[in-house]
Amino acid sequence: MLSFSQFPIPLFFFLSILLTFQQHCLANCHVDDETGLLGFKSGIKSDPSGLLSSWKAGTDCCKWSGISCGDNNRVTSLSIGGQPDKNQILSGTITPSLSKLKMLTSISLTNLKNLAGTPNFLLSFPNIQIVYLENNKLSGQIPPKIGNLTQLIALSFLGNKLTGPIPSSIGQLTQLSQLKLGDNLLTGTIPNTFNKLKSLSYLSLEKNQLSGSIPNFFNSLSNLRILTLSHNKFTGNIPSSITALAPILRFLEVGHNYLSGKIPDFLGKFRALDTLDLSYNRFSGTVPKTFANLTKIFNLDLSHNVLVDPFPTLFVKGIESLDLSYNNFHLNTIPSWVTSSPIIYSLKLAKCGIKIKLDDWIPKTTYFYDYIDLSDNEITGSPIGLLNKTDLLIGFYAAGNKLKFDLEKMKIVKTLKELDLSRNMVYGKVPKEISGLNKLNLSSNHLSGQLPPTKFKANSFAGNKDLCGSPLPPCKKA
Secondary structure (H helix, E strand, C coil): CCCHHHCCCCHHHHHHHHHHHHHHHHCCCCHHHHHHHHHHHHCEEECCCCCCCCCCCCCCHHHCCCEEECCCCCEEEEEEECEHHHCECEEEECCHHHHHCCCCCEEEEECCEEEEECHHHHHHCCCCCEEECCCCEEEEECCHHHHHCCCCCEEECCCCEEEECCCHHHHHCCCCCEEECCCCEEEECCCHHHHHCCCCCEEECCCCEEEEECCCCHHHCCCCCEEECCCCEEEECCCHHHHHHCCCCCEEECCCCEEEEECCHHHHHCCCCCEEECCCCEEEEECCHHHHHCCCCCEEECCCCEEECCCCCCCCCCCCEEECCCCECCCECCCHHHHCCCCCCEEECCCCCECCEHHHCCCCCCCCCCEEECCCCCCEECCHHHHCCCCCCCEEECCCCEECCEHHHCCCCCCCCEEECCCCCCEECCCHHHHHCCEEECCCCEEEEECCCCCCCHHHCCCCCEEECCCCCCCCCC
Protein backbone atom coordinates (compact mmCIF):
# COMPACT_ATOMS: atom_id res chain seq x y z
CA MET A 1 0.00 0.00 0.00
CA LEU A 2 1.38 3.36 -0.98
CA SER A 3 1.69 6.15 1.55
CA PHE A 4 2.75 9.79 1.42
CA SER A 5 5.91 8.85 3.34
CA GLN A 6 7.19 6.89 0.37
CA PHE A 7 7.42 10.05 -1.74
CA PRO A 8 9.59 13.07 -1.03
CA ILE A 9 6.70 15.48 -1.80
CA PRO A 10 5.69 17.82 1.00
CA LEU A 11 2.03 17.52 1.96
CA PHE A 12 1.31 21.23 1.50
CA PHE A 13 2.66 21.04 -2.09
CA PHE A 14 0.38 18.11 -2.87
CA LEU A 15 -2.61 19.92 -1.44
CA SER A 16 -1.84 23.04 -3.47
CA ILE A 17 -1.77 20.95 -6.66
CA LEU A 18 -5.09 19.37 -5.69
CA LEU A 19 -6.64 22.76 -4.99
CA THR A 20 -5.43 24.13 -8.32
CA PHE A 21 -6.87 21.09 -10.08
CA GLN A 22 -10.22 21.59 -8.34
CA GLN A 23 -10.30 25.26 -9.29
CA HIS A 24 -9.53 24.36 -12.89
CA CYS A 25 -12.38 21.89 -12.91
CA LEU A 26 -14.71 24.46 -11.45
CA ALA A 27 -13.74 27.10 -14.01
CA ASN A 28 -16.27 25.80 -16.50
CA CYS A 29 -16.48 28.69 -18.95
CA HIS A 30 -14.45 28.63 -22.15
CA VAL A 31 -10.96 30.08 -21.88
CA ASP A 32 -11.64 32.51 -24.74
CA ASP A 33 -14.71 33.84 -22.95
CA GLU A 34 -12.82 34.32 -19.71
CA THR A 35 -9.97 36.04 -21.54
CA GLY A 36 -12.36 38.29 -23.44
CA LEU A 37 -14.29 39.34 -20.34
CA LEU A 38 -11.16 39.96 -18.25
CA GLY A 39 -9.83 42.00 -21.16
CA PHE A 40 -13.01 44.09 -21.04
CA LYS A 41 -12.57 44.54 -17.29
CA SER A 42 -8.97 45.68 -17.81
CA GLY A 43 -10.28 48.56 -19.91
CA ILE A 44 -12.43 49.78 -17.01
CA LYS A 45 -10.54 52.39 -15.01
CA SER A 46 -13.23 53.07 -12.42
CA ASP A 47 -15.96 50.86 -10.98
CA PRO A 48 -17.00 52.67 -7.80
CA SER A 49 -19.88 50.36 -6.89
CA GLY A 50 -18.16 47.08 -7.78
CA LEU A 51 -20.33 46.08 -10.74
CA LEU A 52 -17.52 43.81 -11.94
CA SER A 53 -16.23 42.73 -8.51
CA SER A 54 -17.17 39.08 -9.12
CA TRP A 55 -15.12 38.94 -12.32
CA LYS A 56 -12.01 37.10 -11.05
CA ALA A 57 -9.55 34.98 -12.99
CA GLY A 58 -9.75 31.27 -12.28
CA THR A 59 -13.41 31.31 -11.31
CA ASP A 60 -16.33 30.21 -13.43
CA CYS A 61 -17.17 33.22 -15.60
CA CYS A 62 -20.63 31.73 -16.18
CA LYS A 63 -21.34 32.70 -12.57
CA TRP A 64 -20.02 36.25 -12.82
CA SER A 65 -22.43 39.11 -12.36
CA GLY A 66 -24.19 39.97 -15.60
CA ILE A 67 -23.06 36.82 -17.44
CA SER A 68 -25.20 33.97 -18.76
CA CYS A 69 -23.97 30.84 -20.53
CA GLY A 70 -25.54 28.28 -22.79
CA ASP A 71 -25.52 24.47 -22.55
CA ASN A 72 -21.95 24.30 -23.86
CA ASN A 73 -20.71 26.71 -21.14
CA ARG A 74 -20.04 29.40 -23.72
CA VAL A 75 -21.04 32.93 -22.78
CA THR A 76 -24.25 33.86 -24.60
CA SER A 77 -25.30 37.00 -22.73
CA LEU A 78 -23.53 40.02 -21.23
CA SER A 79 -25.78 42.41 -19.29
CA ILE A 80 -24.58 45.25 -17.06
CA GLY A 81 -26.90 48.06 -16.07
CA GLY A 82 -25.84 51.14 -14.18
CA GLN A 83 -27.66 53.61 -11.94
CA PRO A 84 -25.79 56.92 -12.17
CA ASP A 85 -27.80 58.45 -9.31
CA LYS A 86 -26.40 55.71 -7.05
CA ASN A 87 -22.89 56.01 -8.53
CA GLN A 88 -23.30 52.64 -10.25
CA ILE A 89 -21.28 53.54 -13.34
CA LEU A 90 -18.24 52.35 -15.28
CA SER A 91 -15.49 54.63 -16.56
CA GLY A 92 -13.25 53.28 -19.27
CA THR A 93 -13.18 52.01 -22.84
CA ILE A 94 -14.66 48.91 -24.44
CA THR A 95 -11.66 46.84 -25.55
CA PRO A 96 -11.50 44.65 -28.69
CA SER A 97 -11.10 41.60 -26.44
CA LEU A 98 -14.88 41.22 -26.28
CA SER A 99 -14.66 39.87 -29.82
CA LYS A 100 -13.53 36.55 -28.28
CA LEU A 101 -17.10 35.90 -27.13
CA LYS A 102 -17.98 34.14 -30.39
CA MET A 103 -21.24 32.63 -29.11
CA LEU A 104 -22.66 35.88 -27.76
CA THR A 105 -26.32 36.41 -28.68
CA SER A 106 -27.19 39.31 -26.38
CA ILE A 107 -25.27 42.31 -25.06
CA SER A 108 -26.71 45.01 -22.82
CA LEU A 109 -24.44 47.76 -21.47
CA THR A 110 -26.80 50.49 -20.33
CA ASN A 111 -26.72 53.63 -18.17
CA LEU A 112 -23.01 53.24 -17.40
CA LYS A 113 -22.44 56.93 -18.15
CA ASN A 114 -18.68 57.01 -18.80
CA LEU A 115 -18.23 53.87 -20.92
CA ALA A 116 -16.46 54.92 -24.12
CA GLY A 117 -15.33 53.23 -27.32
CA THR A 118 -16.84 52.53 -30.72
CA PRO A 119 -19.49 49.98 -31.71
CA ASN A 120 -17.19 48.28 -34.24
CA PHE A 121 -16.62 45.29 -31.93
CA LEU A 122 -20.19 44.14 -32.62
CA LEU A 123 -19.18 42.90 -36.07
CA SER A 124 -17.35 40.02 -34.33
CA PHE A 125 -20.62 38.48 -33.14
CA PRO A 126 -22.23 36.62 -36.05
CA ASN A 127 -24.98 35.20 -33.81
CA ILE A 128 -25.91 38.42 -32.03
CA GLN A 129 -29.65 39.00 -31.69
CA ILE A 130 -30.01 41.71 -29.06
CA VAL A 131 -27.87 44.85 -28.67
CA TYR A 132 -28.61 47.52 -26.07
CA LEU A 133 -25.71 49.97 -25.75
CA GLU A 134 -27.64 52.83 -24.17
CA ASN A 135 -26.72 56.01 -22.30
CA ASN A 136 -22.96 55.68 -22.46
CA LYS A 137 -20.25 57.66 -24.28
CA LEU A 138 -19.78 55.58 -27.41
CA SER A 139 -18.42 57.62 -30.31
CA GLY A 140 -17.51 57.19 -33.96
CA GLN A 141 -19.89 55.97 -36.62
CA ILE A 142 -22.38 53.14 -36.75
CA PRO A 143 -20.43 50.43 -38.65
CA PRO A 144 -21.40 50.50 -42.36
CA LYS A 145 -21.45 46.68 -42.33
CA ILE A 146 -23.86 46.43 -39.40
CA GLY A 147 -26.32 44.97 -41.90
CA ASN A 148 -24.27 41.75 -41.85
CA LEU A 149 -25.65 40.95 -38.38
CA THR A 150 -28.81 39.57 -39.93
CA GLN A 151 -30.06 37.81 -36.78
CA LEU A 152 -30.58 41.09 -34.92
CA ILE A 153 -34.07 41.61 -33.52
CA ALA A 154 -33.23 44.61 -31.30
CA LEU A 155 -30.56 47.28 -31.89
CA SER A 156 -30.19 50.29 -29.62
CA PHE A 157 -27.45 52.93 -29.47
CA LEU A 158 -29.74 55.36 -27.63
CA GLY A 159 -28.01 58.14 -25.70
CA ASN A 160 -24.43 58.12 -26.98
CA LYS A 161 -22.26 60.40 -29.11
CA LEU A 162 -22.32 58.57 -32.42
CA THR A 163 -21.79 60.69 -35.54
CA GLY A 164 -22.13 60.33 -39.30
CA PRO A 165 -24.96 58.86 -41.36
CA ILE A 166 -27.31 56.00 -40.63
CA PRO A 167 -25.95 53.09 -42.71
CA SER A 168 -28.26 51.96 -45.50
CA SER A 169 -27.22 48.38 -44.70
CA ILE A 170 -29.58 48.47 -41.71
CA GLY A 171 -32.23 47.64 -44.29
CA GLN A 172 -30.75 44.12 -44.39
CA LEU A 173 -31.82 43.53 -40.76
CA THR A 174 -35.21 42.23 -41.78
CA GLN A 175 -35.87 40.55 -38.41
CA LEU A 176 -35.43 43.81 -36.52
CA SER A 177 -38.27 44.66 -34.15
CA GLN A 178 -36.65 47.57 -32.28
CA LEU A 179 -34.31 50.21 -33.71
CA LYS A 180 -33.35 52.95 -31.26
CA LEU A 181 -30.74 55.45 -32.46
CA GLY A 182 -32.05 58.49 -30.60
CA ASP A 183 -30.04 61.06 -28.64
CA ASN A 184 -26.84 60.93 -30.69
CA LEU A 185 -25.20 63.26 -33.22
CA LEU A 186 -26.25 61.46 -36.39
CA THR A 187 -26.56 63.41 -39.65
CA GLY A 188 -27.96 62.89 -43.14
CA THR A 189 -31.31 61.43 -44.10
CA ILE A 190 -33.34 58.37 -43.14
CA PRO A 191 -32.28 55.62 -45.57
CA ASN A 192 -35.01 54.44 -47.94
CA THR A 193 -33.83 50.88 -47.24
CA PHE A 194 -35.80 51.10 -43.99
CA ASN A 195 -38.81 50.07 -46.06
CA LYS A 196 -37.51 46.48 -45.78
CA LEU A 197 -37.85 46.44 -42.00
CA LYS A 198 -41.27 44.84 -42.08
CA SER A 199 -41.01 43.50 -38.50
CA LEU A 200 -40.20 46.87 -36.98
CA SER A 201 -42.46 47.90 -34.09
CA TYR A 202 -40.30 50.61 -32.45
CA LEU A 203 -38.33 53.27 -34.37
CA SER A 204 -36.53 55.93 -32.35
CA LEU A 205 -34.42 58.55 -34.16
CA GLU A 206 -35.12 61.58 -31.95
CA LYS A 207 -32.52 64.11 -30.76
CA ASN A 208 -30.11 63.88 -33.67
CA GLN A 209 -29.25 66.20 -36.54
CA LEU A 210 -31.10 64.30 -39.25
CA SER A 211 -32.49 66.29 -42.17
CA GLY A 212 -34.49 66.00 -45.38
CA SER A 213 -38.07 64.85 -45.61
CA ILE A 214 -39.64 62.00 -43.67
CA PRO A 215 -39.67 59.13 -46.19
CA ASN A 216 -43.01 57.97 -47.55
CA PHE A 217 -42.40 54.28 -46.92
CA PHE A 218 -44.71 53.48 -44.00
CA ASN A 219 -46.93 51.20 -46.08
CA SER A 220 -44.15 48.63 -45.63
CA LEU A 221 -43.88 49.06 -41.85
CA SER A 222 -47.26 47.66 -40.93
CA ASN A 223 -46.16 46.59 -37.42
CA LEU A 224 -44.86 49.98 -36.27
CA ARG A 225 -46.35 51.10 -32.96
CA ILE A 226 -43.85 53.72 -31.77
CA LEU A 227 -42.34 56.39 -34.05
CA THR A 228 -40.21 59.14 -32.48
CA LEU A 229 -38.49 61.59 -34.83
CA SER A 230 -38.52 64.75 -32.69
CA HIS A 231 -35.61 67.18 -32.20
CA ASN A 232 -34.12 66.89 -35.69
CA LYS A 233 -34.12 69.06 -38.82
CA PHE A 234 -36.78 67.34 -40.90
CA THR A 235 -38.67 69.43 -43.43
CA GLY A 236 -41.82 69.00 -45.55
CA ASN A 237 -45.06 67.33 -44.53
CA ILE A 238 -46.14 64.29 -42.59
CA PRO A 239 -46.10 61.60 -45.32
CA SER A 240 -49.44 60.21 -46.41
CA SER A 241 -48.30 56.57 -46.21
CA ILE A 242 -48.32 56.88 -42.42
CA THR A 243 -52.09 56.28 -42.62
CA ALA A 244 -51.23 52.59 -42.99
CA LEU A 245 -50.33 52.66 -39.30
CA ALA A 246 -53.66 54.15 -38.17
CA PRO A 247 -55.00 50.97 -36.51
CA ILE A 248 -51.95 50.32 -34.31
CA LEU A 249 -49.66 53.37 -33.94
CA ARG A 250 -49.57 54.50 -30.30
CA PHE A 251 -46.79 57.12 -30.24
CA LEU A 252 -46.15 59.67 -32.98
CA GLU A 253 -43.57 62.27 -31.97
CA VAL A 254 -42.25 64.69 -34.61
CA GLY A 255 -41.87 67.82 -32.50
CA HIS A 256 -38.95 70.27 -32.77
CA ASN A 257 -38.42 70.00 -36.53
CA TYR A 258 -39.15 72.24 -39.53
CA LEU A 259 -42.30 70.51 -40.75
CA SER A 260 -44.88 72.74 -42.40
CA GLY A 261 -48.27 72.86 -44.08
CA LYS A 262 -51.58 71.91 -42.52
CA ILE A 263 -51.97 69.15 -39.98
CA PRO A 264 -53.37 66.34 -42.15
CA ASP A 265 -56.96 65.22 -41.61
CA PHE A 266 -55.89 61.58 -41.73
CA LEU A 267 -54.33 61.85 -38.24
CA GLY A 268 -57.90 61.66 -36.96
CA LYS A 269 -57.96 58.02 -38.04
CA PHE A 270 -55.33 57.04 -35.48
CA ARG A 271 -57.78 55.77 -32.89
CA ALA A 272 -55.09 53.85 -30.94
CA LEU A 273 -52.92 56.93 -30.52
CA ASP A 274 -51.72 57.56 -26.97
CA THR A 275 -49.23 60.36 -27.64
CA LEU A 276 -49.11 62.94 -30.46
CA ASP A 277 -46.36 65.57 -30.46
CA LEU A 278 -46.32 68.09 -33.32
CA SER A 279 -44.78 70.94 -31.27
CA TYR A 280 -42.19 73.46 -32.41
CA ASN A 281 -42.82 73.14 -36.13
CA ARG A 282 -44.40 75.41 -38.72
CA PHE A 283 -47.85 73.86 -39.00
CA SER A 284 -50.54 76.35 -39.97
CA GLY A 285 -54.29 76.48 -40.47
CA THR A 286 -56.87 74.86 -38.22
CA VAL A 287 -56.63 71.66 -36.20
CA PRO A 288 -58.65 69.02 -38.11
CA LYS A 289 -62.15 68.30 -36.83
CA THR A 290 -61.25 64.63 -37.19
CA PHE A 291 -59.24 65.00 -33.96
CA ALA A 292 -62.58 64.39 -32.24
CA ASN A 293 -61.97 60.72 -33.11
CA LEU A 294 -58.83 60.55 -30.97
CA THR A 295 -60.71 59.25 -27.96
CA LYS A 296 -57.73 57.38 -26.49
CA ILE A 297 -55.26 60.27 -26.65
CA PHE A 298 -53.50 60.92 -23.34
CA ASN A 299 -50.70 63.27 -24.37
CA LEU A 300 -51.23 66.00 -26.98
CA ASP A 301 -48.66 68.70 -27.75
CA LEU A 302 -49.38 71.18 -30.56
CA SER A 303 -47.47 74.09 -29.02
CA HIS A 304 -45.32 76.62 -30.87
CA ASN A 305 -46.87 76.40 -34.32
CA VAL A 306 -49.01 78.86 -36.30
CA LEU A 307 -52.37 77.18 -35.74
CA VAL A 308 -55.61 79.18 -35.67
CA ASP A 309 -59.20 78.89 -34.40
CA PRO A 310 -61.45 77.09 -34.07
CA PHE A 311 -60.03 74.31 -31.90
CA PRO A 312 -62.20 71.18 -32.13
CA THR A 313 -63.97 69.64 -29.16
CA LEU A 314 -62.30 66.40 -28.11
CA PHE A 315 -64.13 63.42 -26.64
CA VAL A 316 -61.34 61.98 -24.54
CA LYS A 317 -62.00 59.95 -21.40
CA GLY A 318 -59.07 61.58 -19.66
CA ILE A 319 -56.21 63.71 -20.93
CA GLU A 320 -52.93 63.43 -18.99
CA SER A 321 -50.83 66.10 -20.67
CA LEU A 322 -51.97 68.95 -22.95
CA ASP A 323 -49.93 71.77 -24.48
CA LEU A 324 -51.52 74.19 -26.96
CA SER A 325 -49.28 77.14 -26.05
CA TYR A 326 -48.07 79.86 -28.40
CA ASN A 327 -50.25 79.43 -31.45
CA ASN A 328 -52.96 81.87 -32.56
CA PHE A 329 -55.82 80.34 -30.59
CA HIS A 330 -58.53 82.34 -28.80
CA LEU A 331 -60.04 79.69 -26.56
CA ASN A 332 -61.64 82.20 -24.14
CA THR A 333 -61.99 79.44 -21.56
CA ILE A 334 -60.27 76.23 -20.52
CA PRO A 335 -61.99 73.41 -22.48
CA SER A 336 -64.51 71.33 -20.52
CA TRP A 337 -62.86 68.08 -21.59
CA VAL A 338 -59.72 69.32 -19.82
CA THR A 339 -61.54 70.47 -16.69
CA SER A 340 -63.29 67.10 -16.38
CA SER A 341 -60.16 64.95 -16.76
CA PRO A 342 -59.55 62.85 -13.63
CA ILE A 343 -55.91 62.09 -14.45
CA ILE A 344 -54.39 65.27 -15.88
CA TYR A 345 -50.92 66.16 -14.58
CA SER A 346 -49.63 68.76 -17.07
CA LEU A 347 -51.67 71.63 -18.50
CA LYS A 348 -49.99 74.27 -20.66
CA LEU A 349 -52.22 76.86 -22.33
CA ALA A 350 -49.88 79.86 -22.56
CA LYS A 351 -51.07 82.62 -24.92
CA CYS A 352 -54.25 80.81 -25.84
CA GLY A 353 -56.59 83.81 -25.49
CA ILE A 354 -58.07 82.63 -22.18
CA LYS A 355 -60.29 85.18 -20.41
CA ILE A 356 -61.50 83.69 -17.15
CA LYS A 357 -61.51 84.49 -13.47
CA LEU A 358 -59.23 81.80 -12.10
CA ASP A 359 -61.29 81.46 -8.89
CA ASP A 360 -64.18 80.20 -11.04
CA TRP A 361 -62.19 77.41 -12.70
CA ILE A 362 -62.79 74.24 -10.68
CA PRO A 363 -61.11 71.18 -12.25
CA LYS A 364 -62.38 67.72 -11.36
CA THR A 365 -59.06 66.94 -9.70
CA THR A 366 -55.99 68.93 -8.75
CA TYR A 367 -54.05 66.22 -6.93
CA PHE A 368 -52.00 64.94 -9.88
CA TYR A 369 -50.97 68.30 -11.30
CA ASP A 370 -47.21 68.61 -11.85
CA TYR A 371 -47.17 71.59 -14.21
CA ILE A 372 -49.63 74.38 -14.97
CA ASP A 373 -48.73 77.10 -17.49
CA LEU A 374 -51.34 79.81 -18.10
CA SER A 375 -48.88 82.56 -19.04
CA ASP A 376 -49.71 85.47 -21.38
CA ASN A 377 -53.50 85.31 -21.21
CA GLU A 378 -56.10 87.67 -19.78
CA ILE A 379 -56.82 85.75 -16.60
CA THR A 380 -58.03 87.63 -13.53
CA GLY A 381 -58.63 86.68 -9.92
CA SER A 382 -56.48 84.52 -7.70
CA PRO A 383 -54.78 81.11 -8.04
CA ILE A 384 -54.88 80.54 -4.25
CA GLY A 385 -57.94 78.26 -4.32
CA LEU A 386 -56.38 76.15 -7.07
CA LEU A 387 -52.83 75.95 -5.76
CA ASN A 388 -53.82 75.31 -2.16
CA LYS A 389 -55.39 72.05 -3.34
CA THR A 390 -52.25 70.75 -5.05
CA ASP A 391 -49.79 68.46 -3.33
CA LEU A 392 -47.39 67.45 -6.09
CA LEU A 393 -47.01 70.66 -8.10
CA ILE A 394 -43.53 71.22 -9.55
CA GLY A 395 -44.05 74.27 -11.76
CA PHE A 396 -46.68 77.04 -11.89
CA TYR A 397 -46.40 79.72 -14.58
CA ALA A 398 -48.89 82.56 -14.90
CA ALA A 399 -46.81 85.51 -16.11
CA GLY A 400 -48.47 88.27 -18.11
CA ASN A 401 -52.02 88.07 -16.74
CA LYS A 402 -54.17 90.21 -14.43
CA LEU A 403 -53.95 88.12 -11.28
CA LYS A 404 -54.50 90.02 -8.06
CA PHE A 405 -53.96 88.31 -4.69
CA ASP A 406 -51.88 88.29 -1.50
CA LEU A 407 -48.79 86.17 -2.14
CA GLU A 408 -48.42 85.29 1.53
CA LYS A 409 -51.70 83.37 1.41
CA MET A 410 -50.59 81.09 -1.41
CA LYS A 411 -49.51 77.59 -0.42
CA ILE A 412 -46.00 76.77 -1.60
CA VAL A 413 -45.82 72.98 -1.49
CA LYS A 414 -42.52 71.23 -0.85
CA THR A 415 -42.47 69.80 -4.37
CA LEU A 416 -42.71 73.23 -6.05
CA LYS A 417 -39.48 74.11 -7.83
CA GLU A 418 -40.46 76.77 -10.39
CA LEU A 419 -42.78 79.75 -9.95
CA ASP A 420 -43.41 82.60 -12.40
CA LEU A 421 -45.97 85.24 -11.45
CA SER A 422 -44.28 88.16 -13.20
CA ARG A 423 -46.26 90.96 -14.87
CA ASN A 424 -49.38 90.69 -12.73
CA MET A 425 -50.85 92.65 -9.79
CA VAL A 426 -49.70 90.39 -6.98
CA TYR A 427 -49.32 92.18 -3.64
CA GLY A 428 -48.23 91.48 -0.07
CA LYS A 429 -44.93 90.26 1.28
CA VAL A 430 -42.66 87.59 -0.21
CA PRO A 431 -42.84 84.44 1.97
CA LYS A 432 -39.68 82.76 3.23
CA GLU A 433 -40.76 79.47 1.60
CA ILE A 434 -39.45 80.72 -1.75
CA SER A 435 -36.00 79.61 -0.57
CA GLY A 436 -36.85 76.05 -1.61
CA LEU A 437 -37.45 76.96 -5.27
CA ASN A 438 -35.00 76.52 -8.14
CA LYS A 439 -36.50 79.20 -10.40
CA LEU A 440 -38.47 82.28 -9.41
CA ASN A 441 -39.81 85.35 -11.17
CA LEU A 442 -41.94 87.82 -9.22
CA SER A 443 -40.94 90.90 -11.21
CA SER A 444 -43.37 93.68 -12.21
CA ASN A 445 -45.96 93.28 -9.46
CA HIS A 446 -47.08 95.25 -6.38
CA LEU A 447 -45.12 93.37 -3.72
CA SER A 448 -43.80 95.20 -0.70
CA GLY A 449 -41.70 94.86 2.43
CA GLN A 450 -38.34 93.31 3.12
CA LEU A 451 -37.26 90.25 1.19
CA PRO A 452 -36.48 87.09 3.15
CA PRO A 453 -32.98 85.59 2.71
CA THR A 454 -32.79 84.49 -0.92
CA LYS A 455 -30.40 82.99 -3.47
CA PHE A 456 -32.18 84.68 -6.37
CA LYS A 457 -30.85 87.69 -8.24
CA ALA A 458 -32.40 91.15 -8.37
CA ASN A 459 -34.15 90.54 -11.71
CA SER A 460 -36.44 88.03 -9.97
CA PHE A 461 -37.91 90.90 -7.95
CA ALA A 462 -37.45 93.97 -10.19
CA GLY A 463 -40.41 96.25 -10.82
CA ASN A 464 -41.87 96.03 -7.29
CA LYS A 465 -41.30 99.60 -6.10
CA ASP A 466 -42.04 98.91 -2.42
CA LEU A 467 -39.87 95.80 -2.19
CA CYS A 468 -36.47 96.07 -0.54
CA GLY A 469 -33.58 94.13 0.94
CA SER A 470 -30.85 92.04 -0.63
CA PRO A 471 -30.44 91.58 -3.59
CA LEU A 472 -32.47 94.82 -4.01
CA PRO A 473 -31.42 98.09 -2.35
CA PRO A 474 -31.61 98.02 1.47
CA CYS A 475 -34.82 98.97 3.19
CA LYS A 476 -35.10 102.51 4.52
CA LYS A 477 -35.02 102.85 8.28
CA ALA A 478 -38.21 104.16 9.83
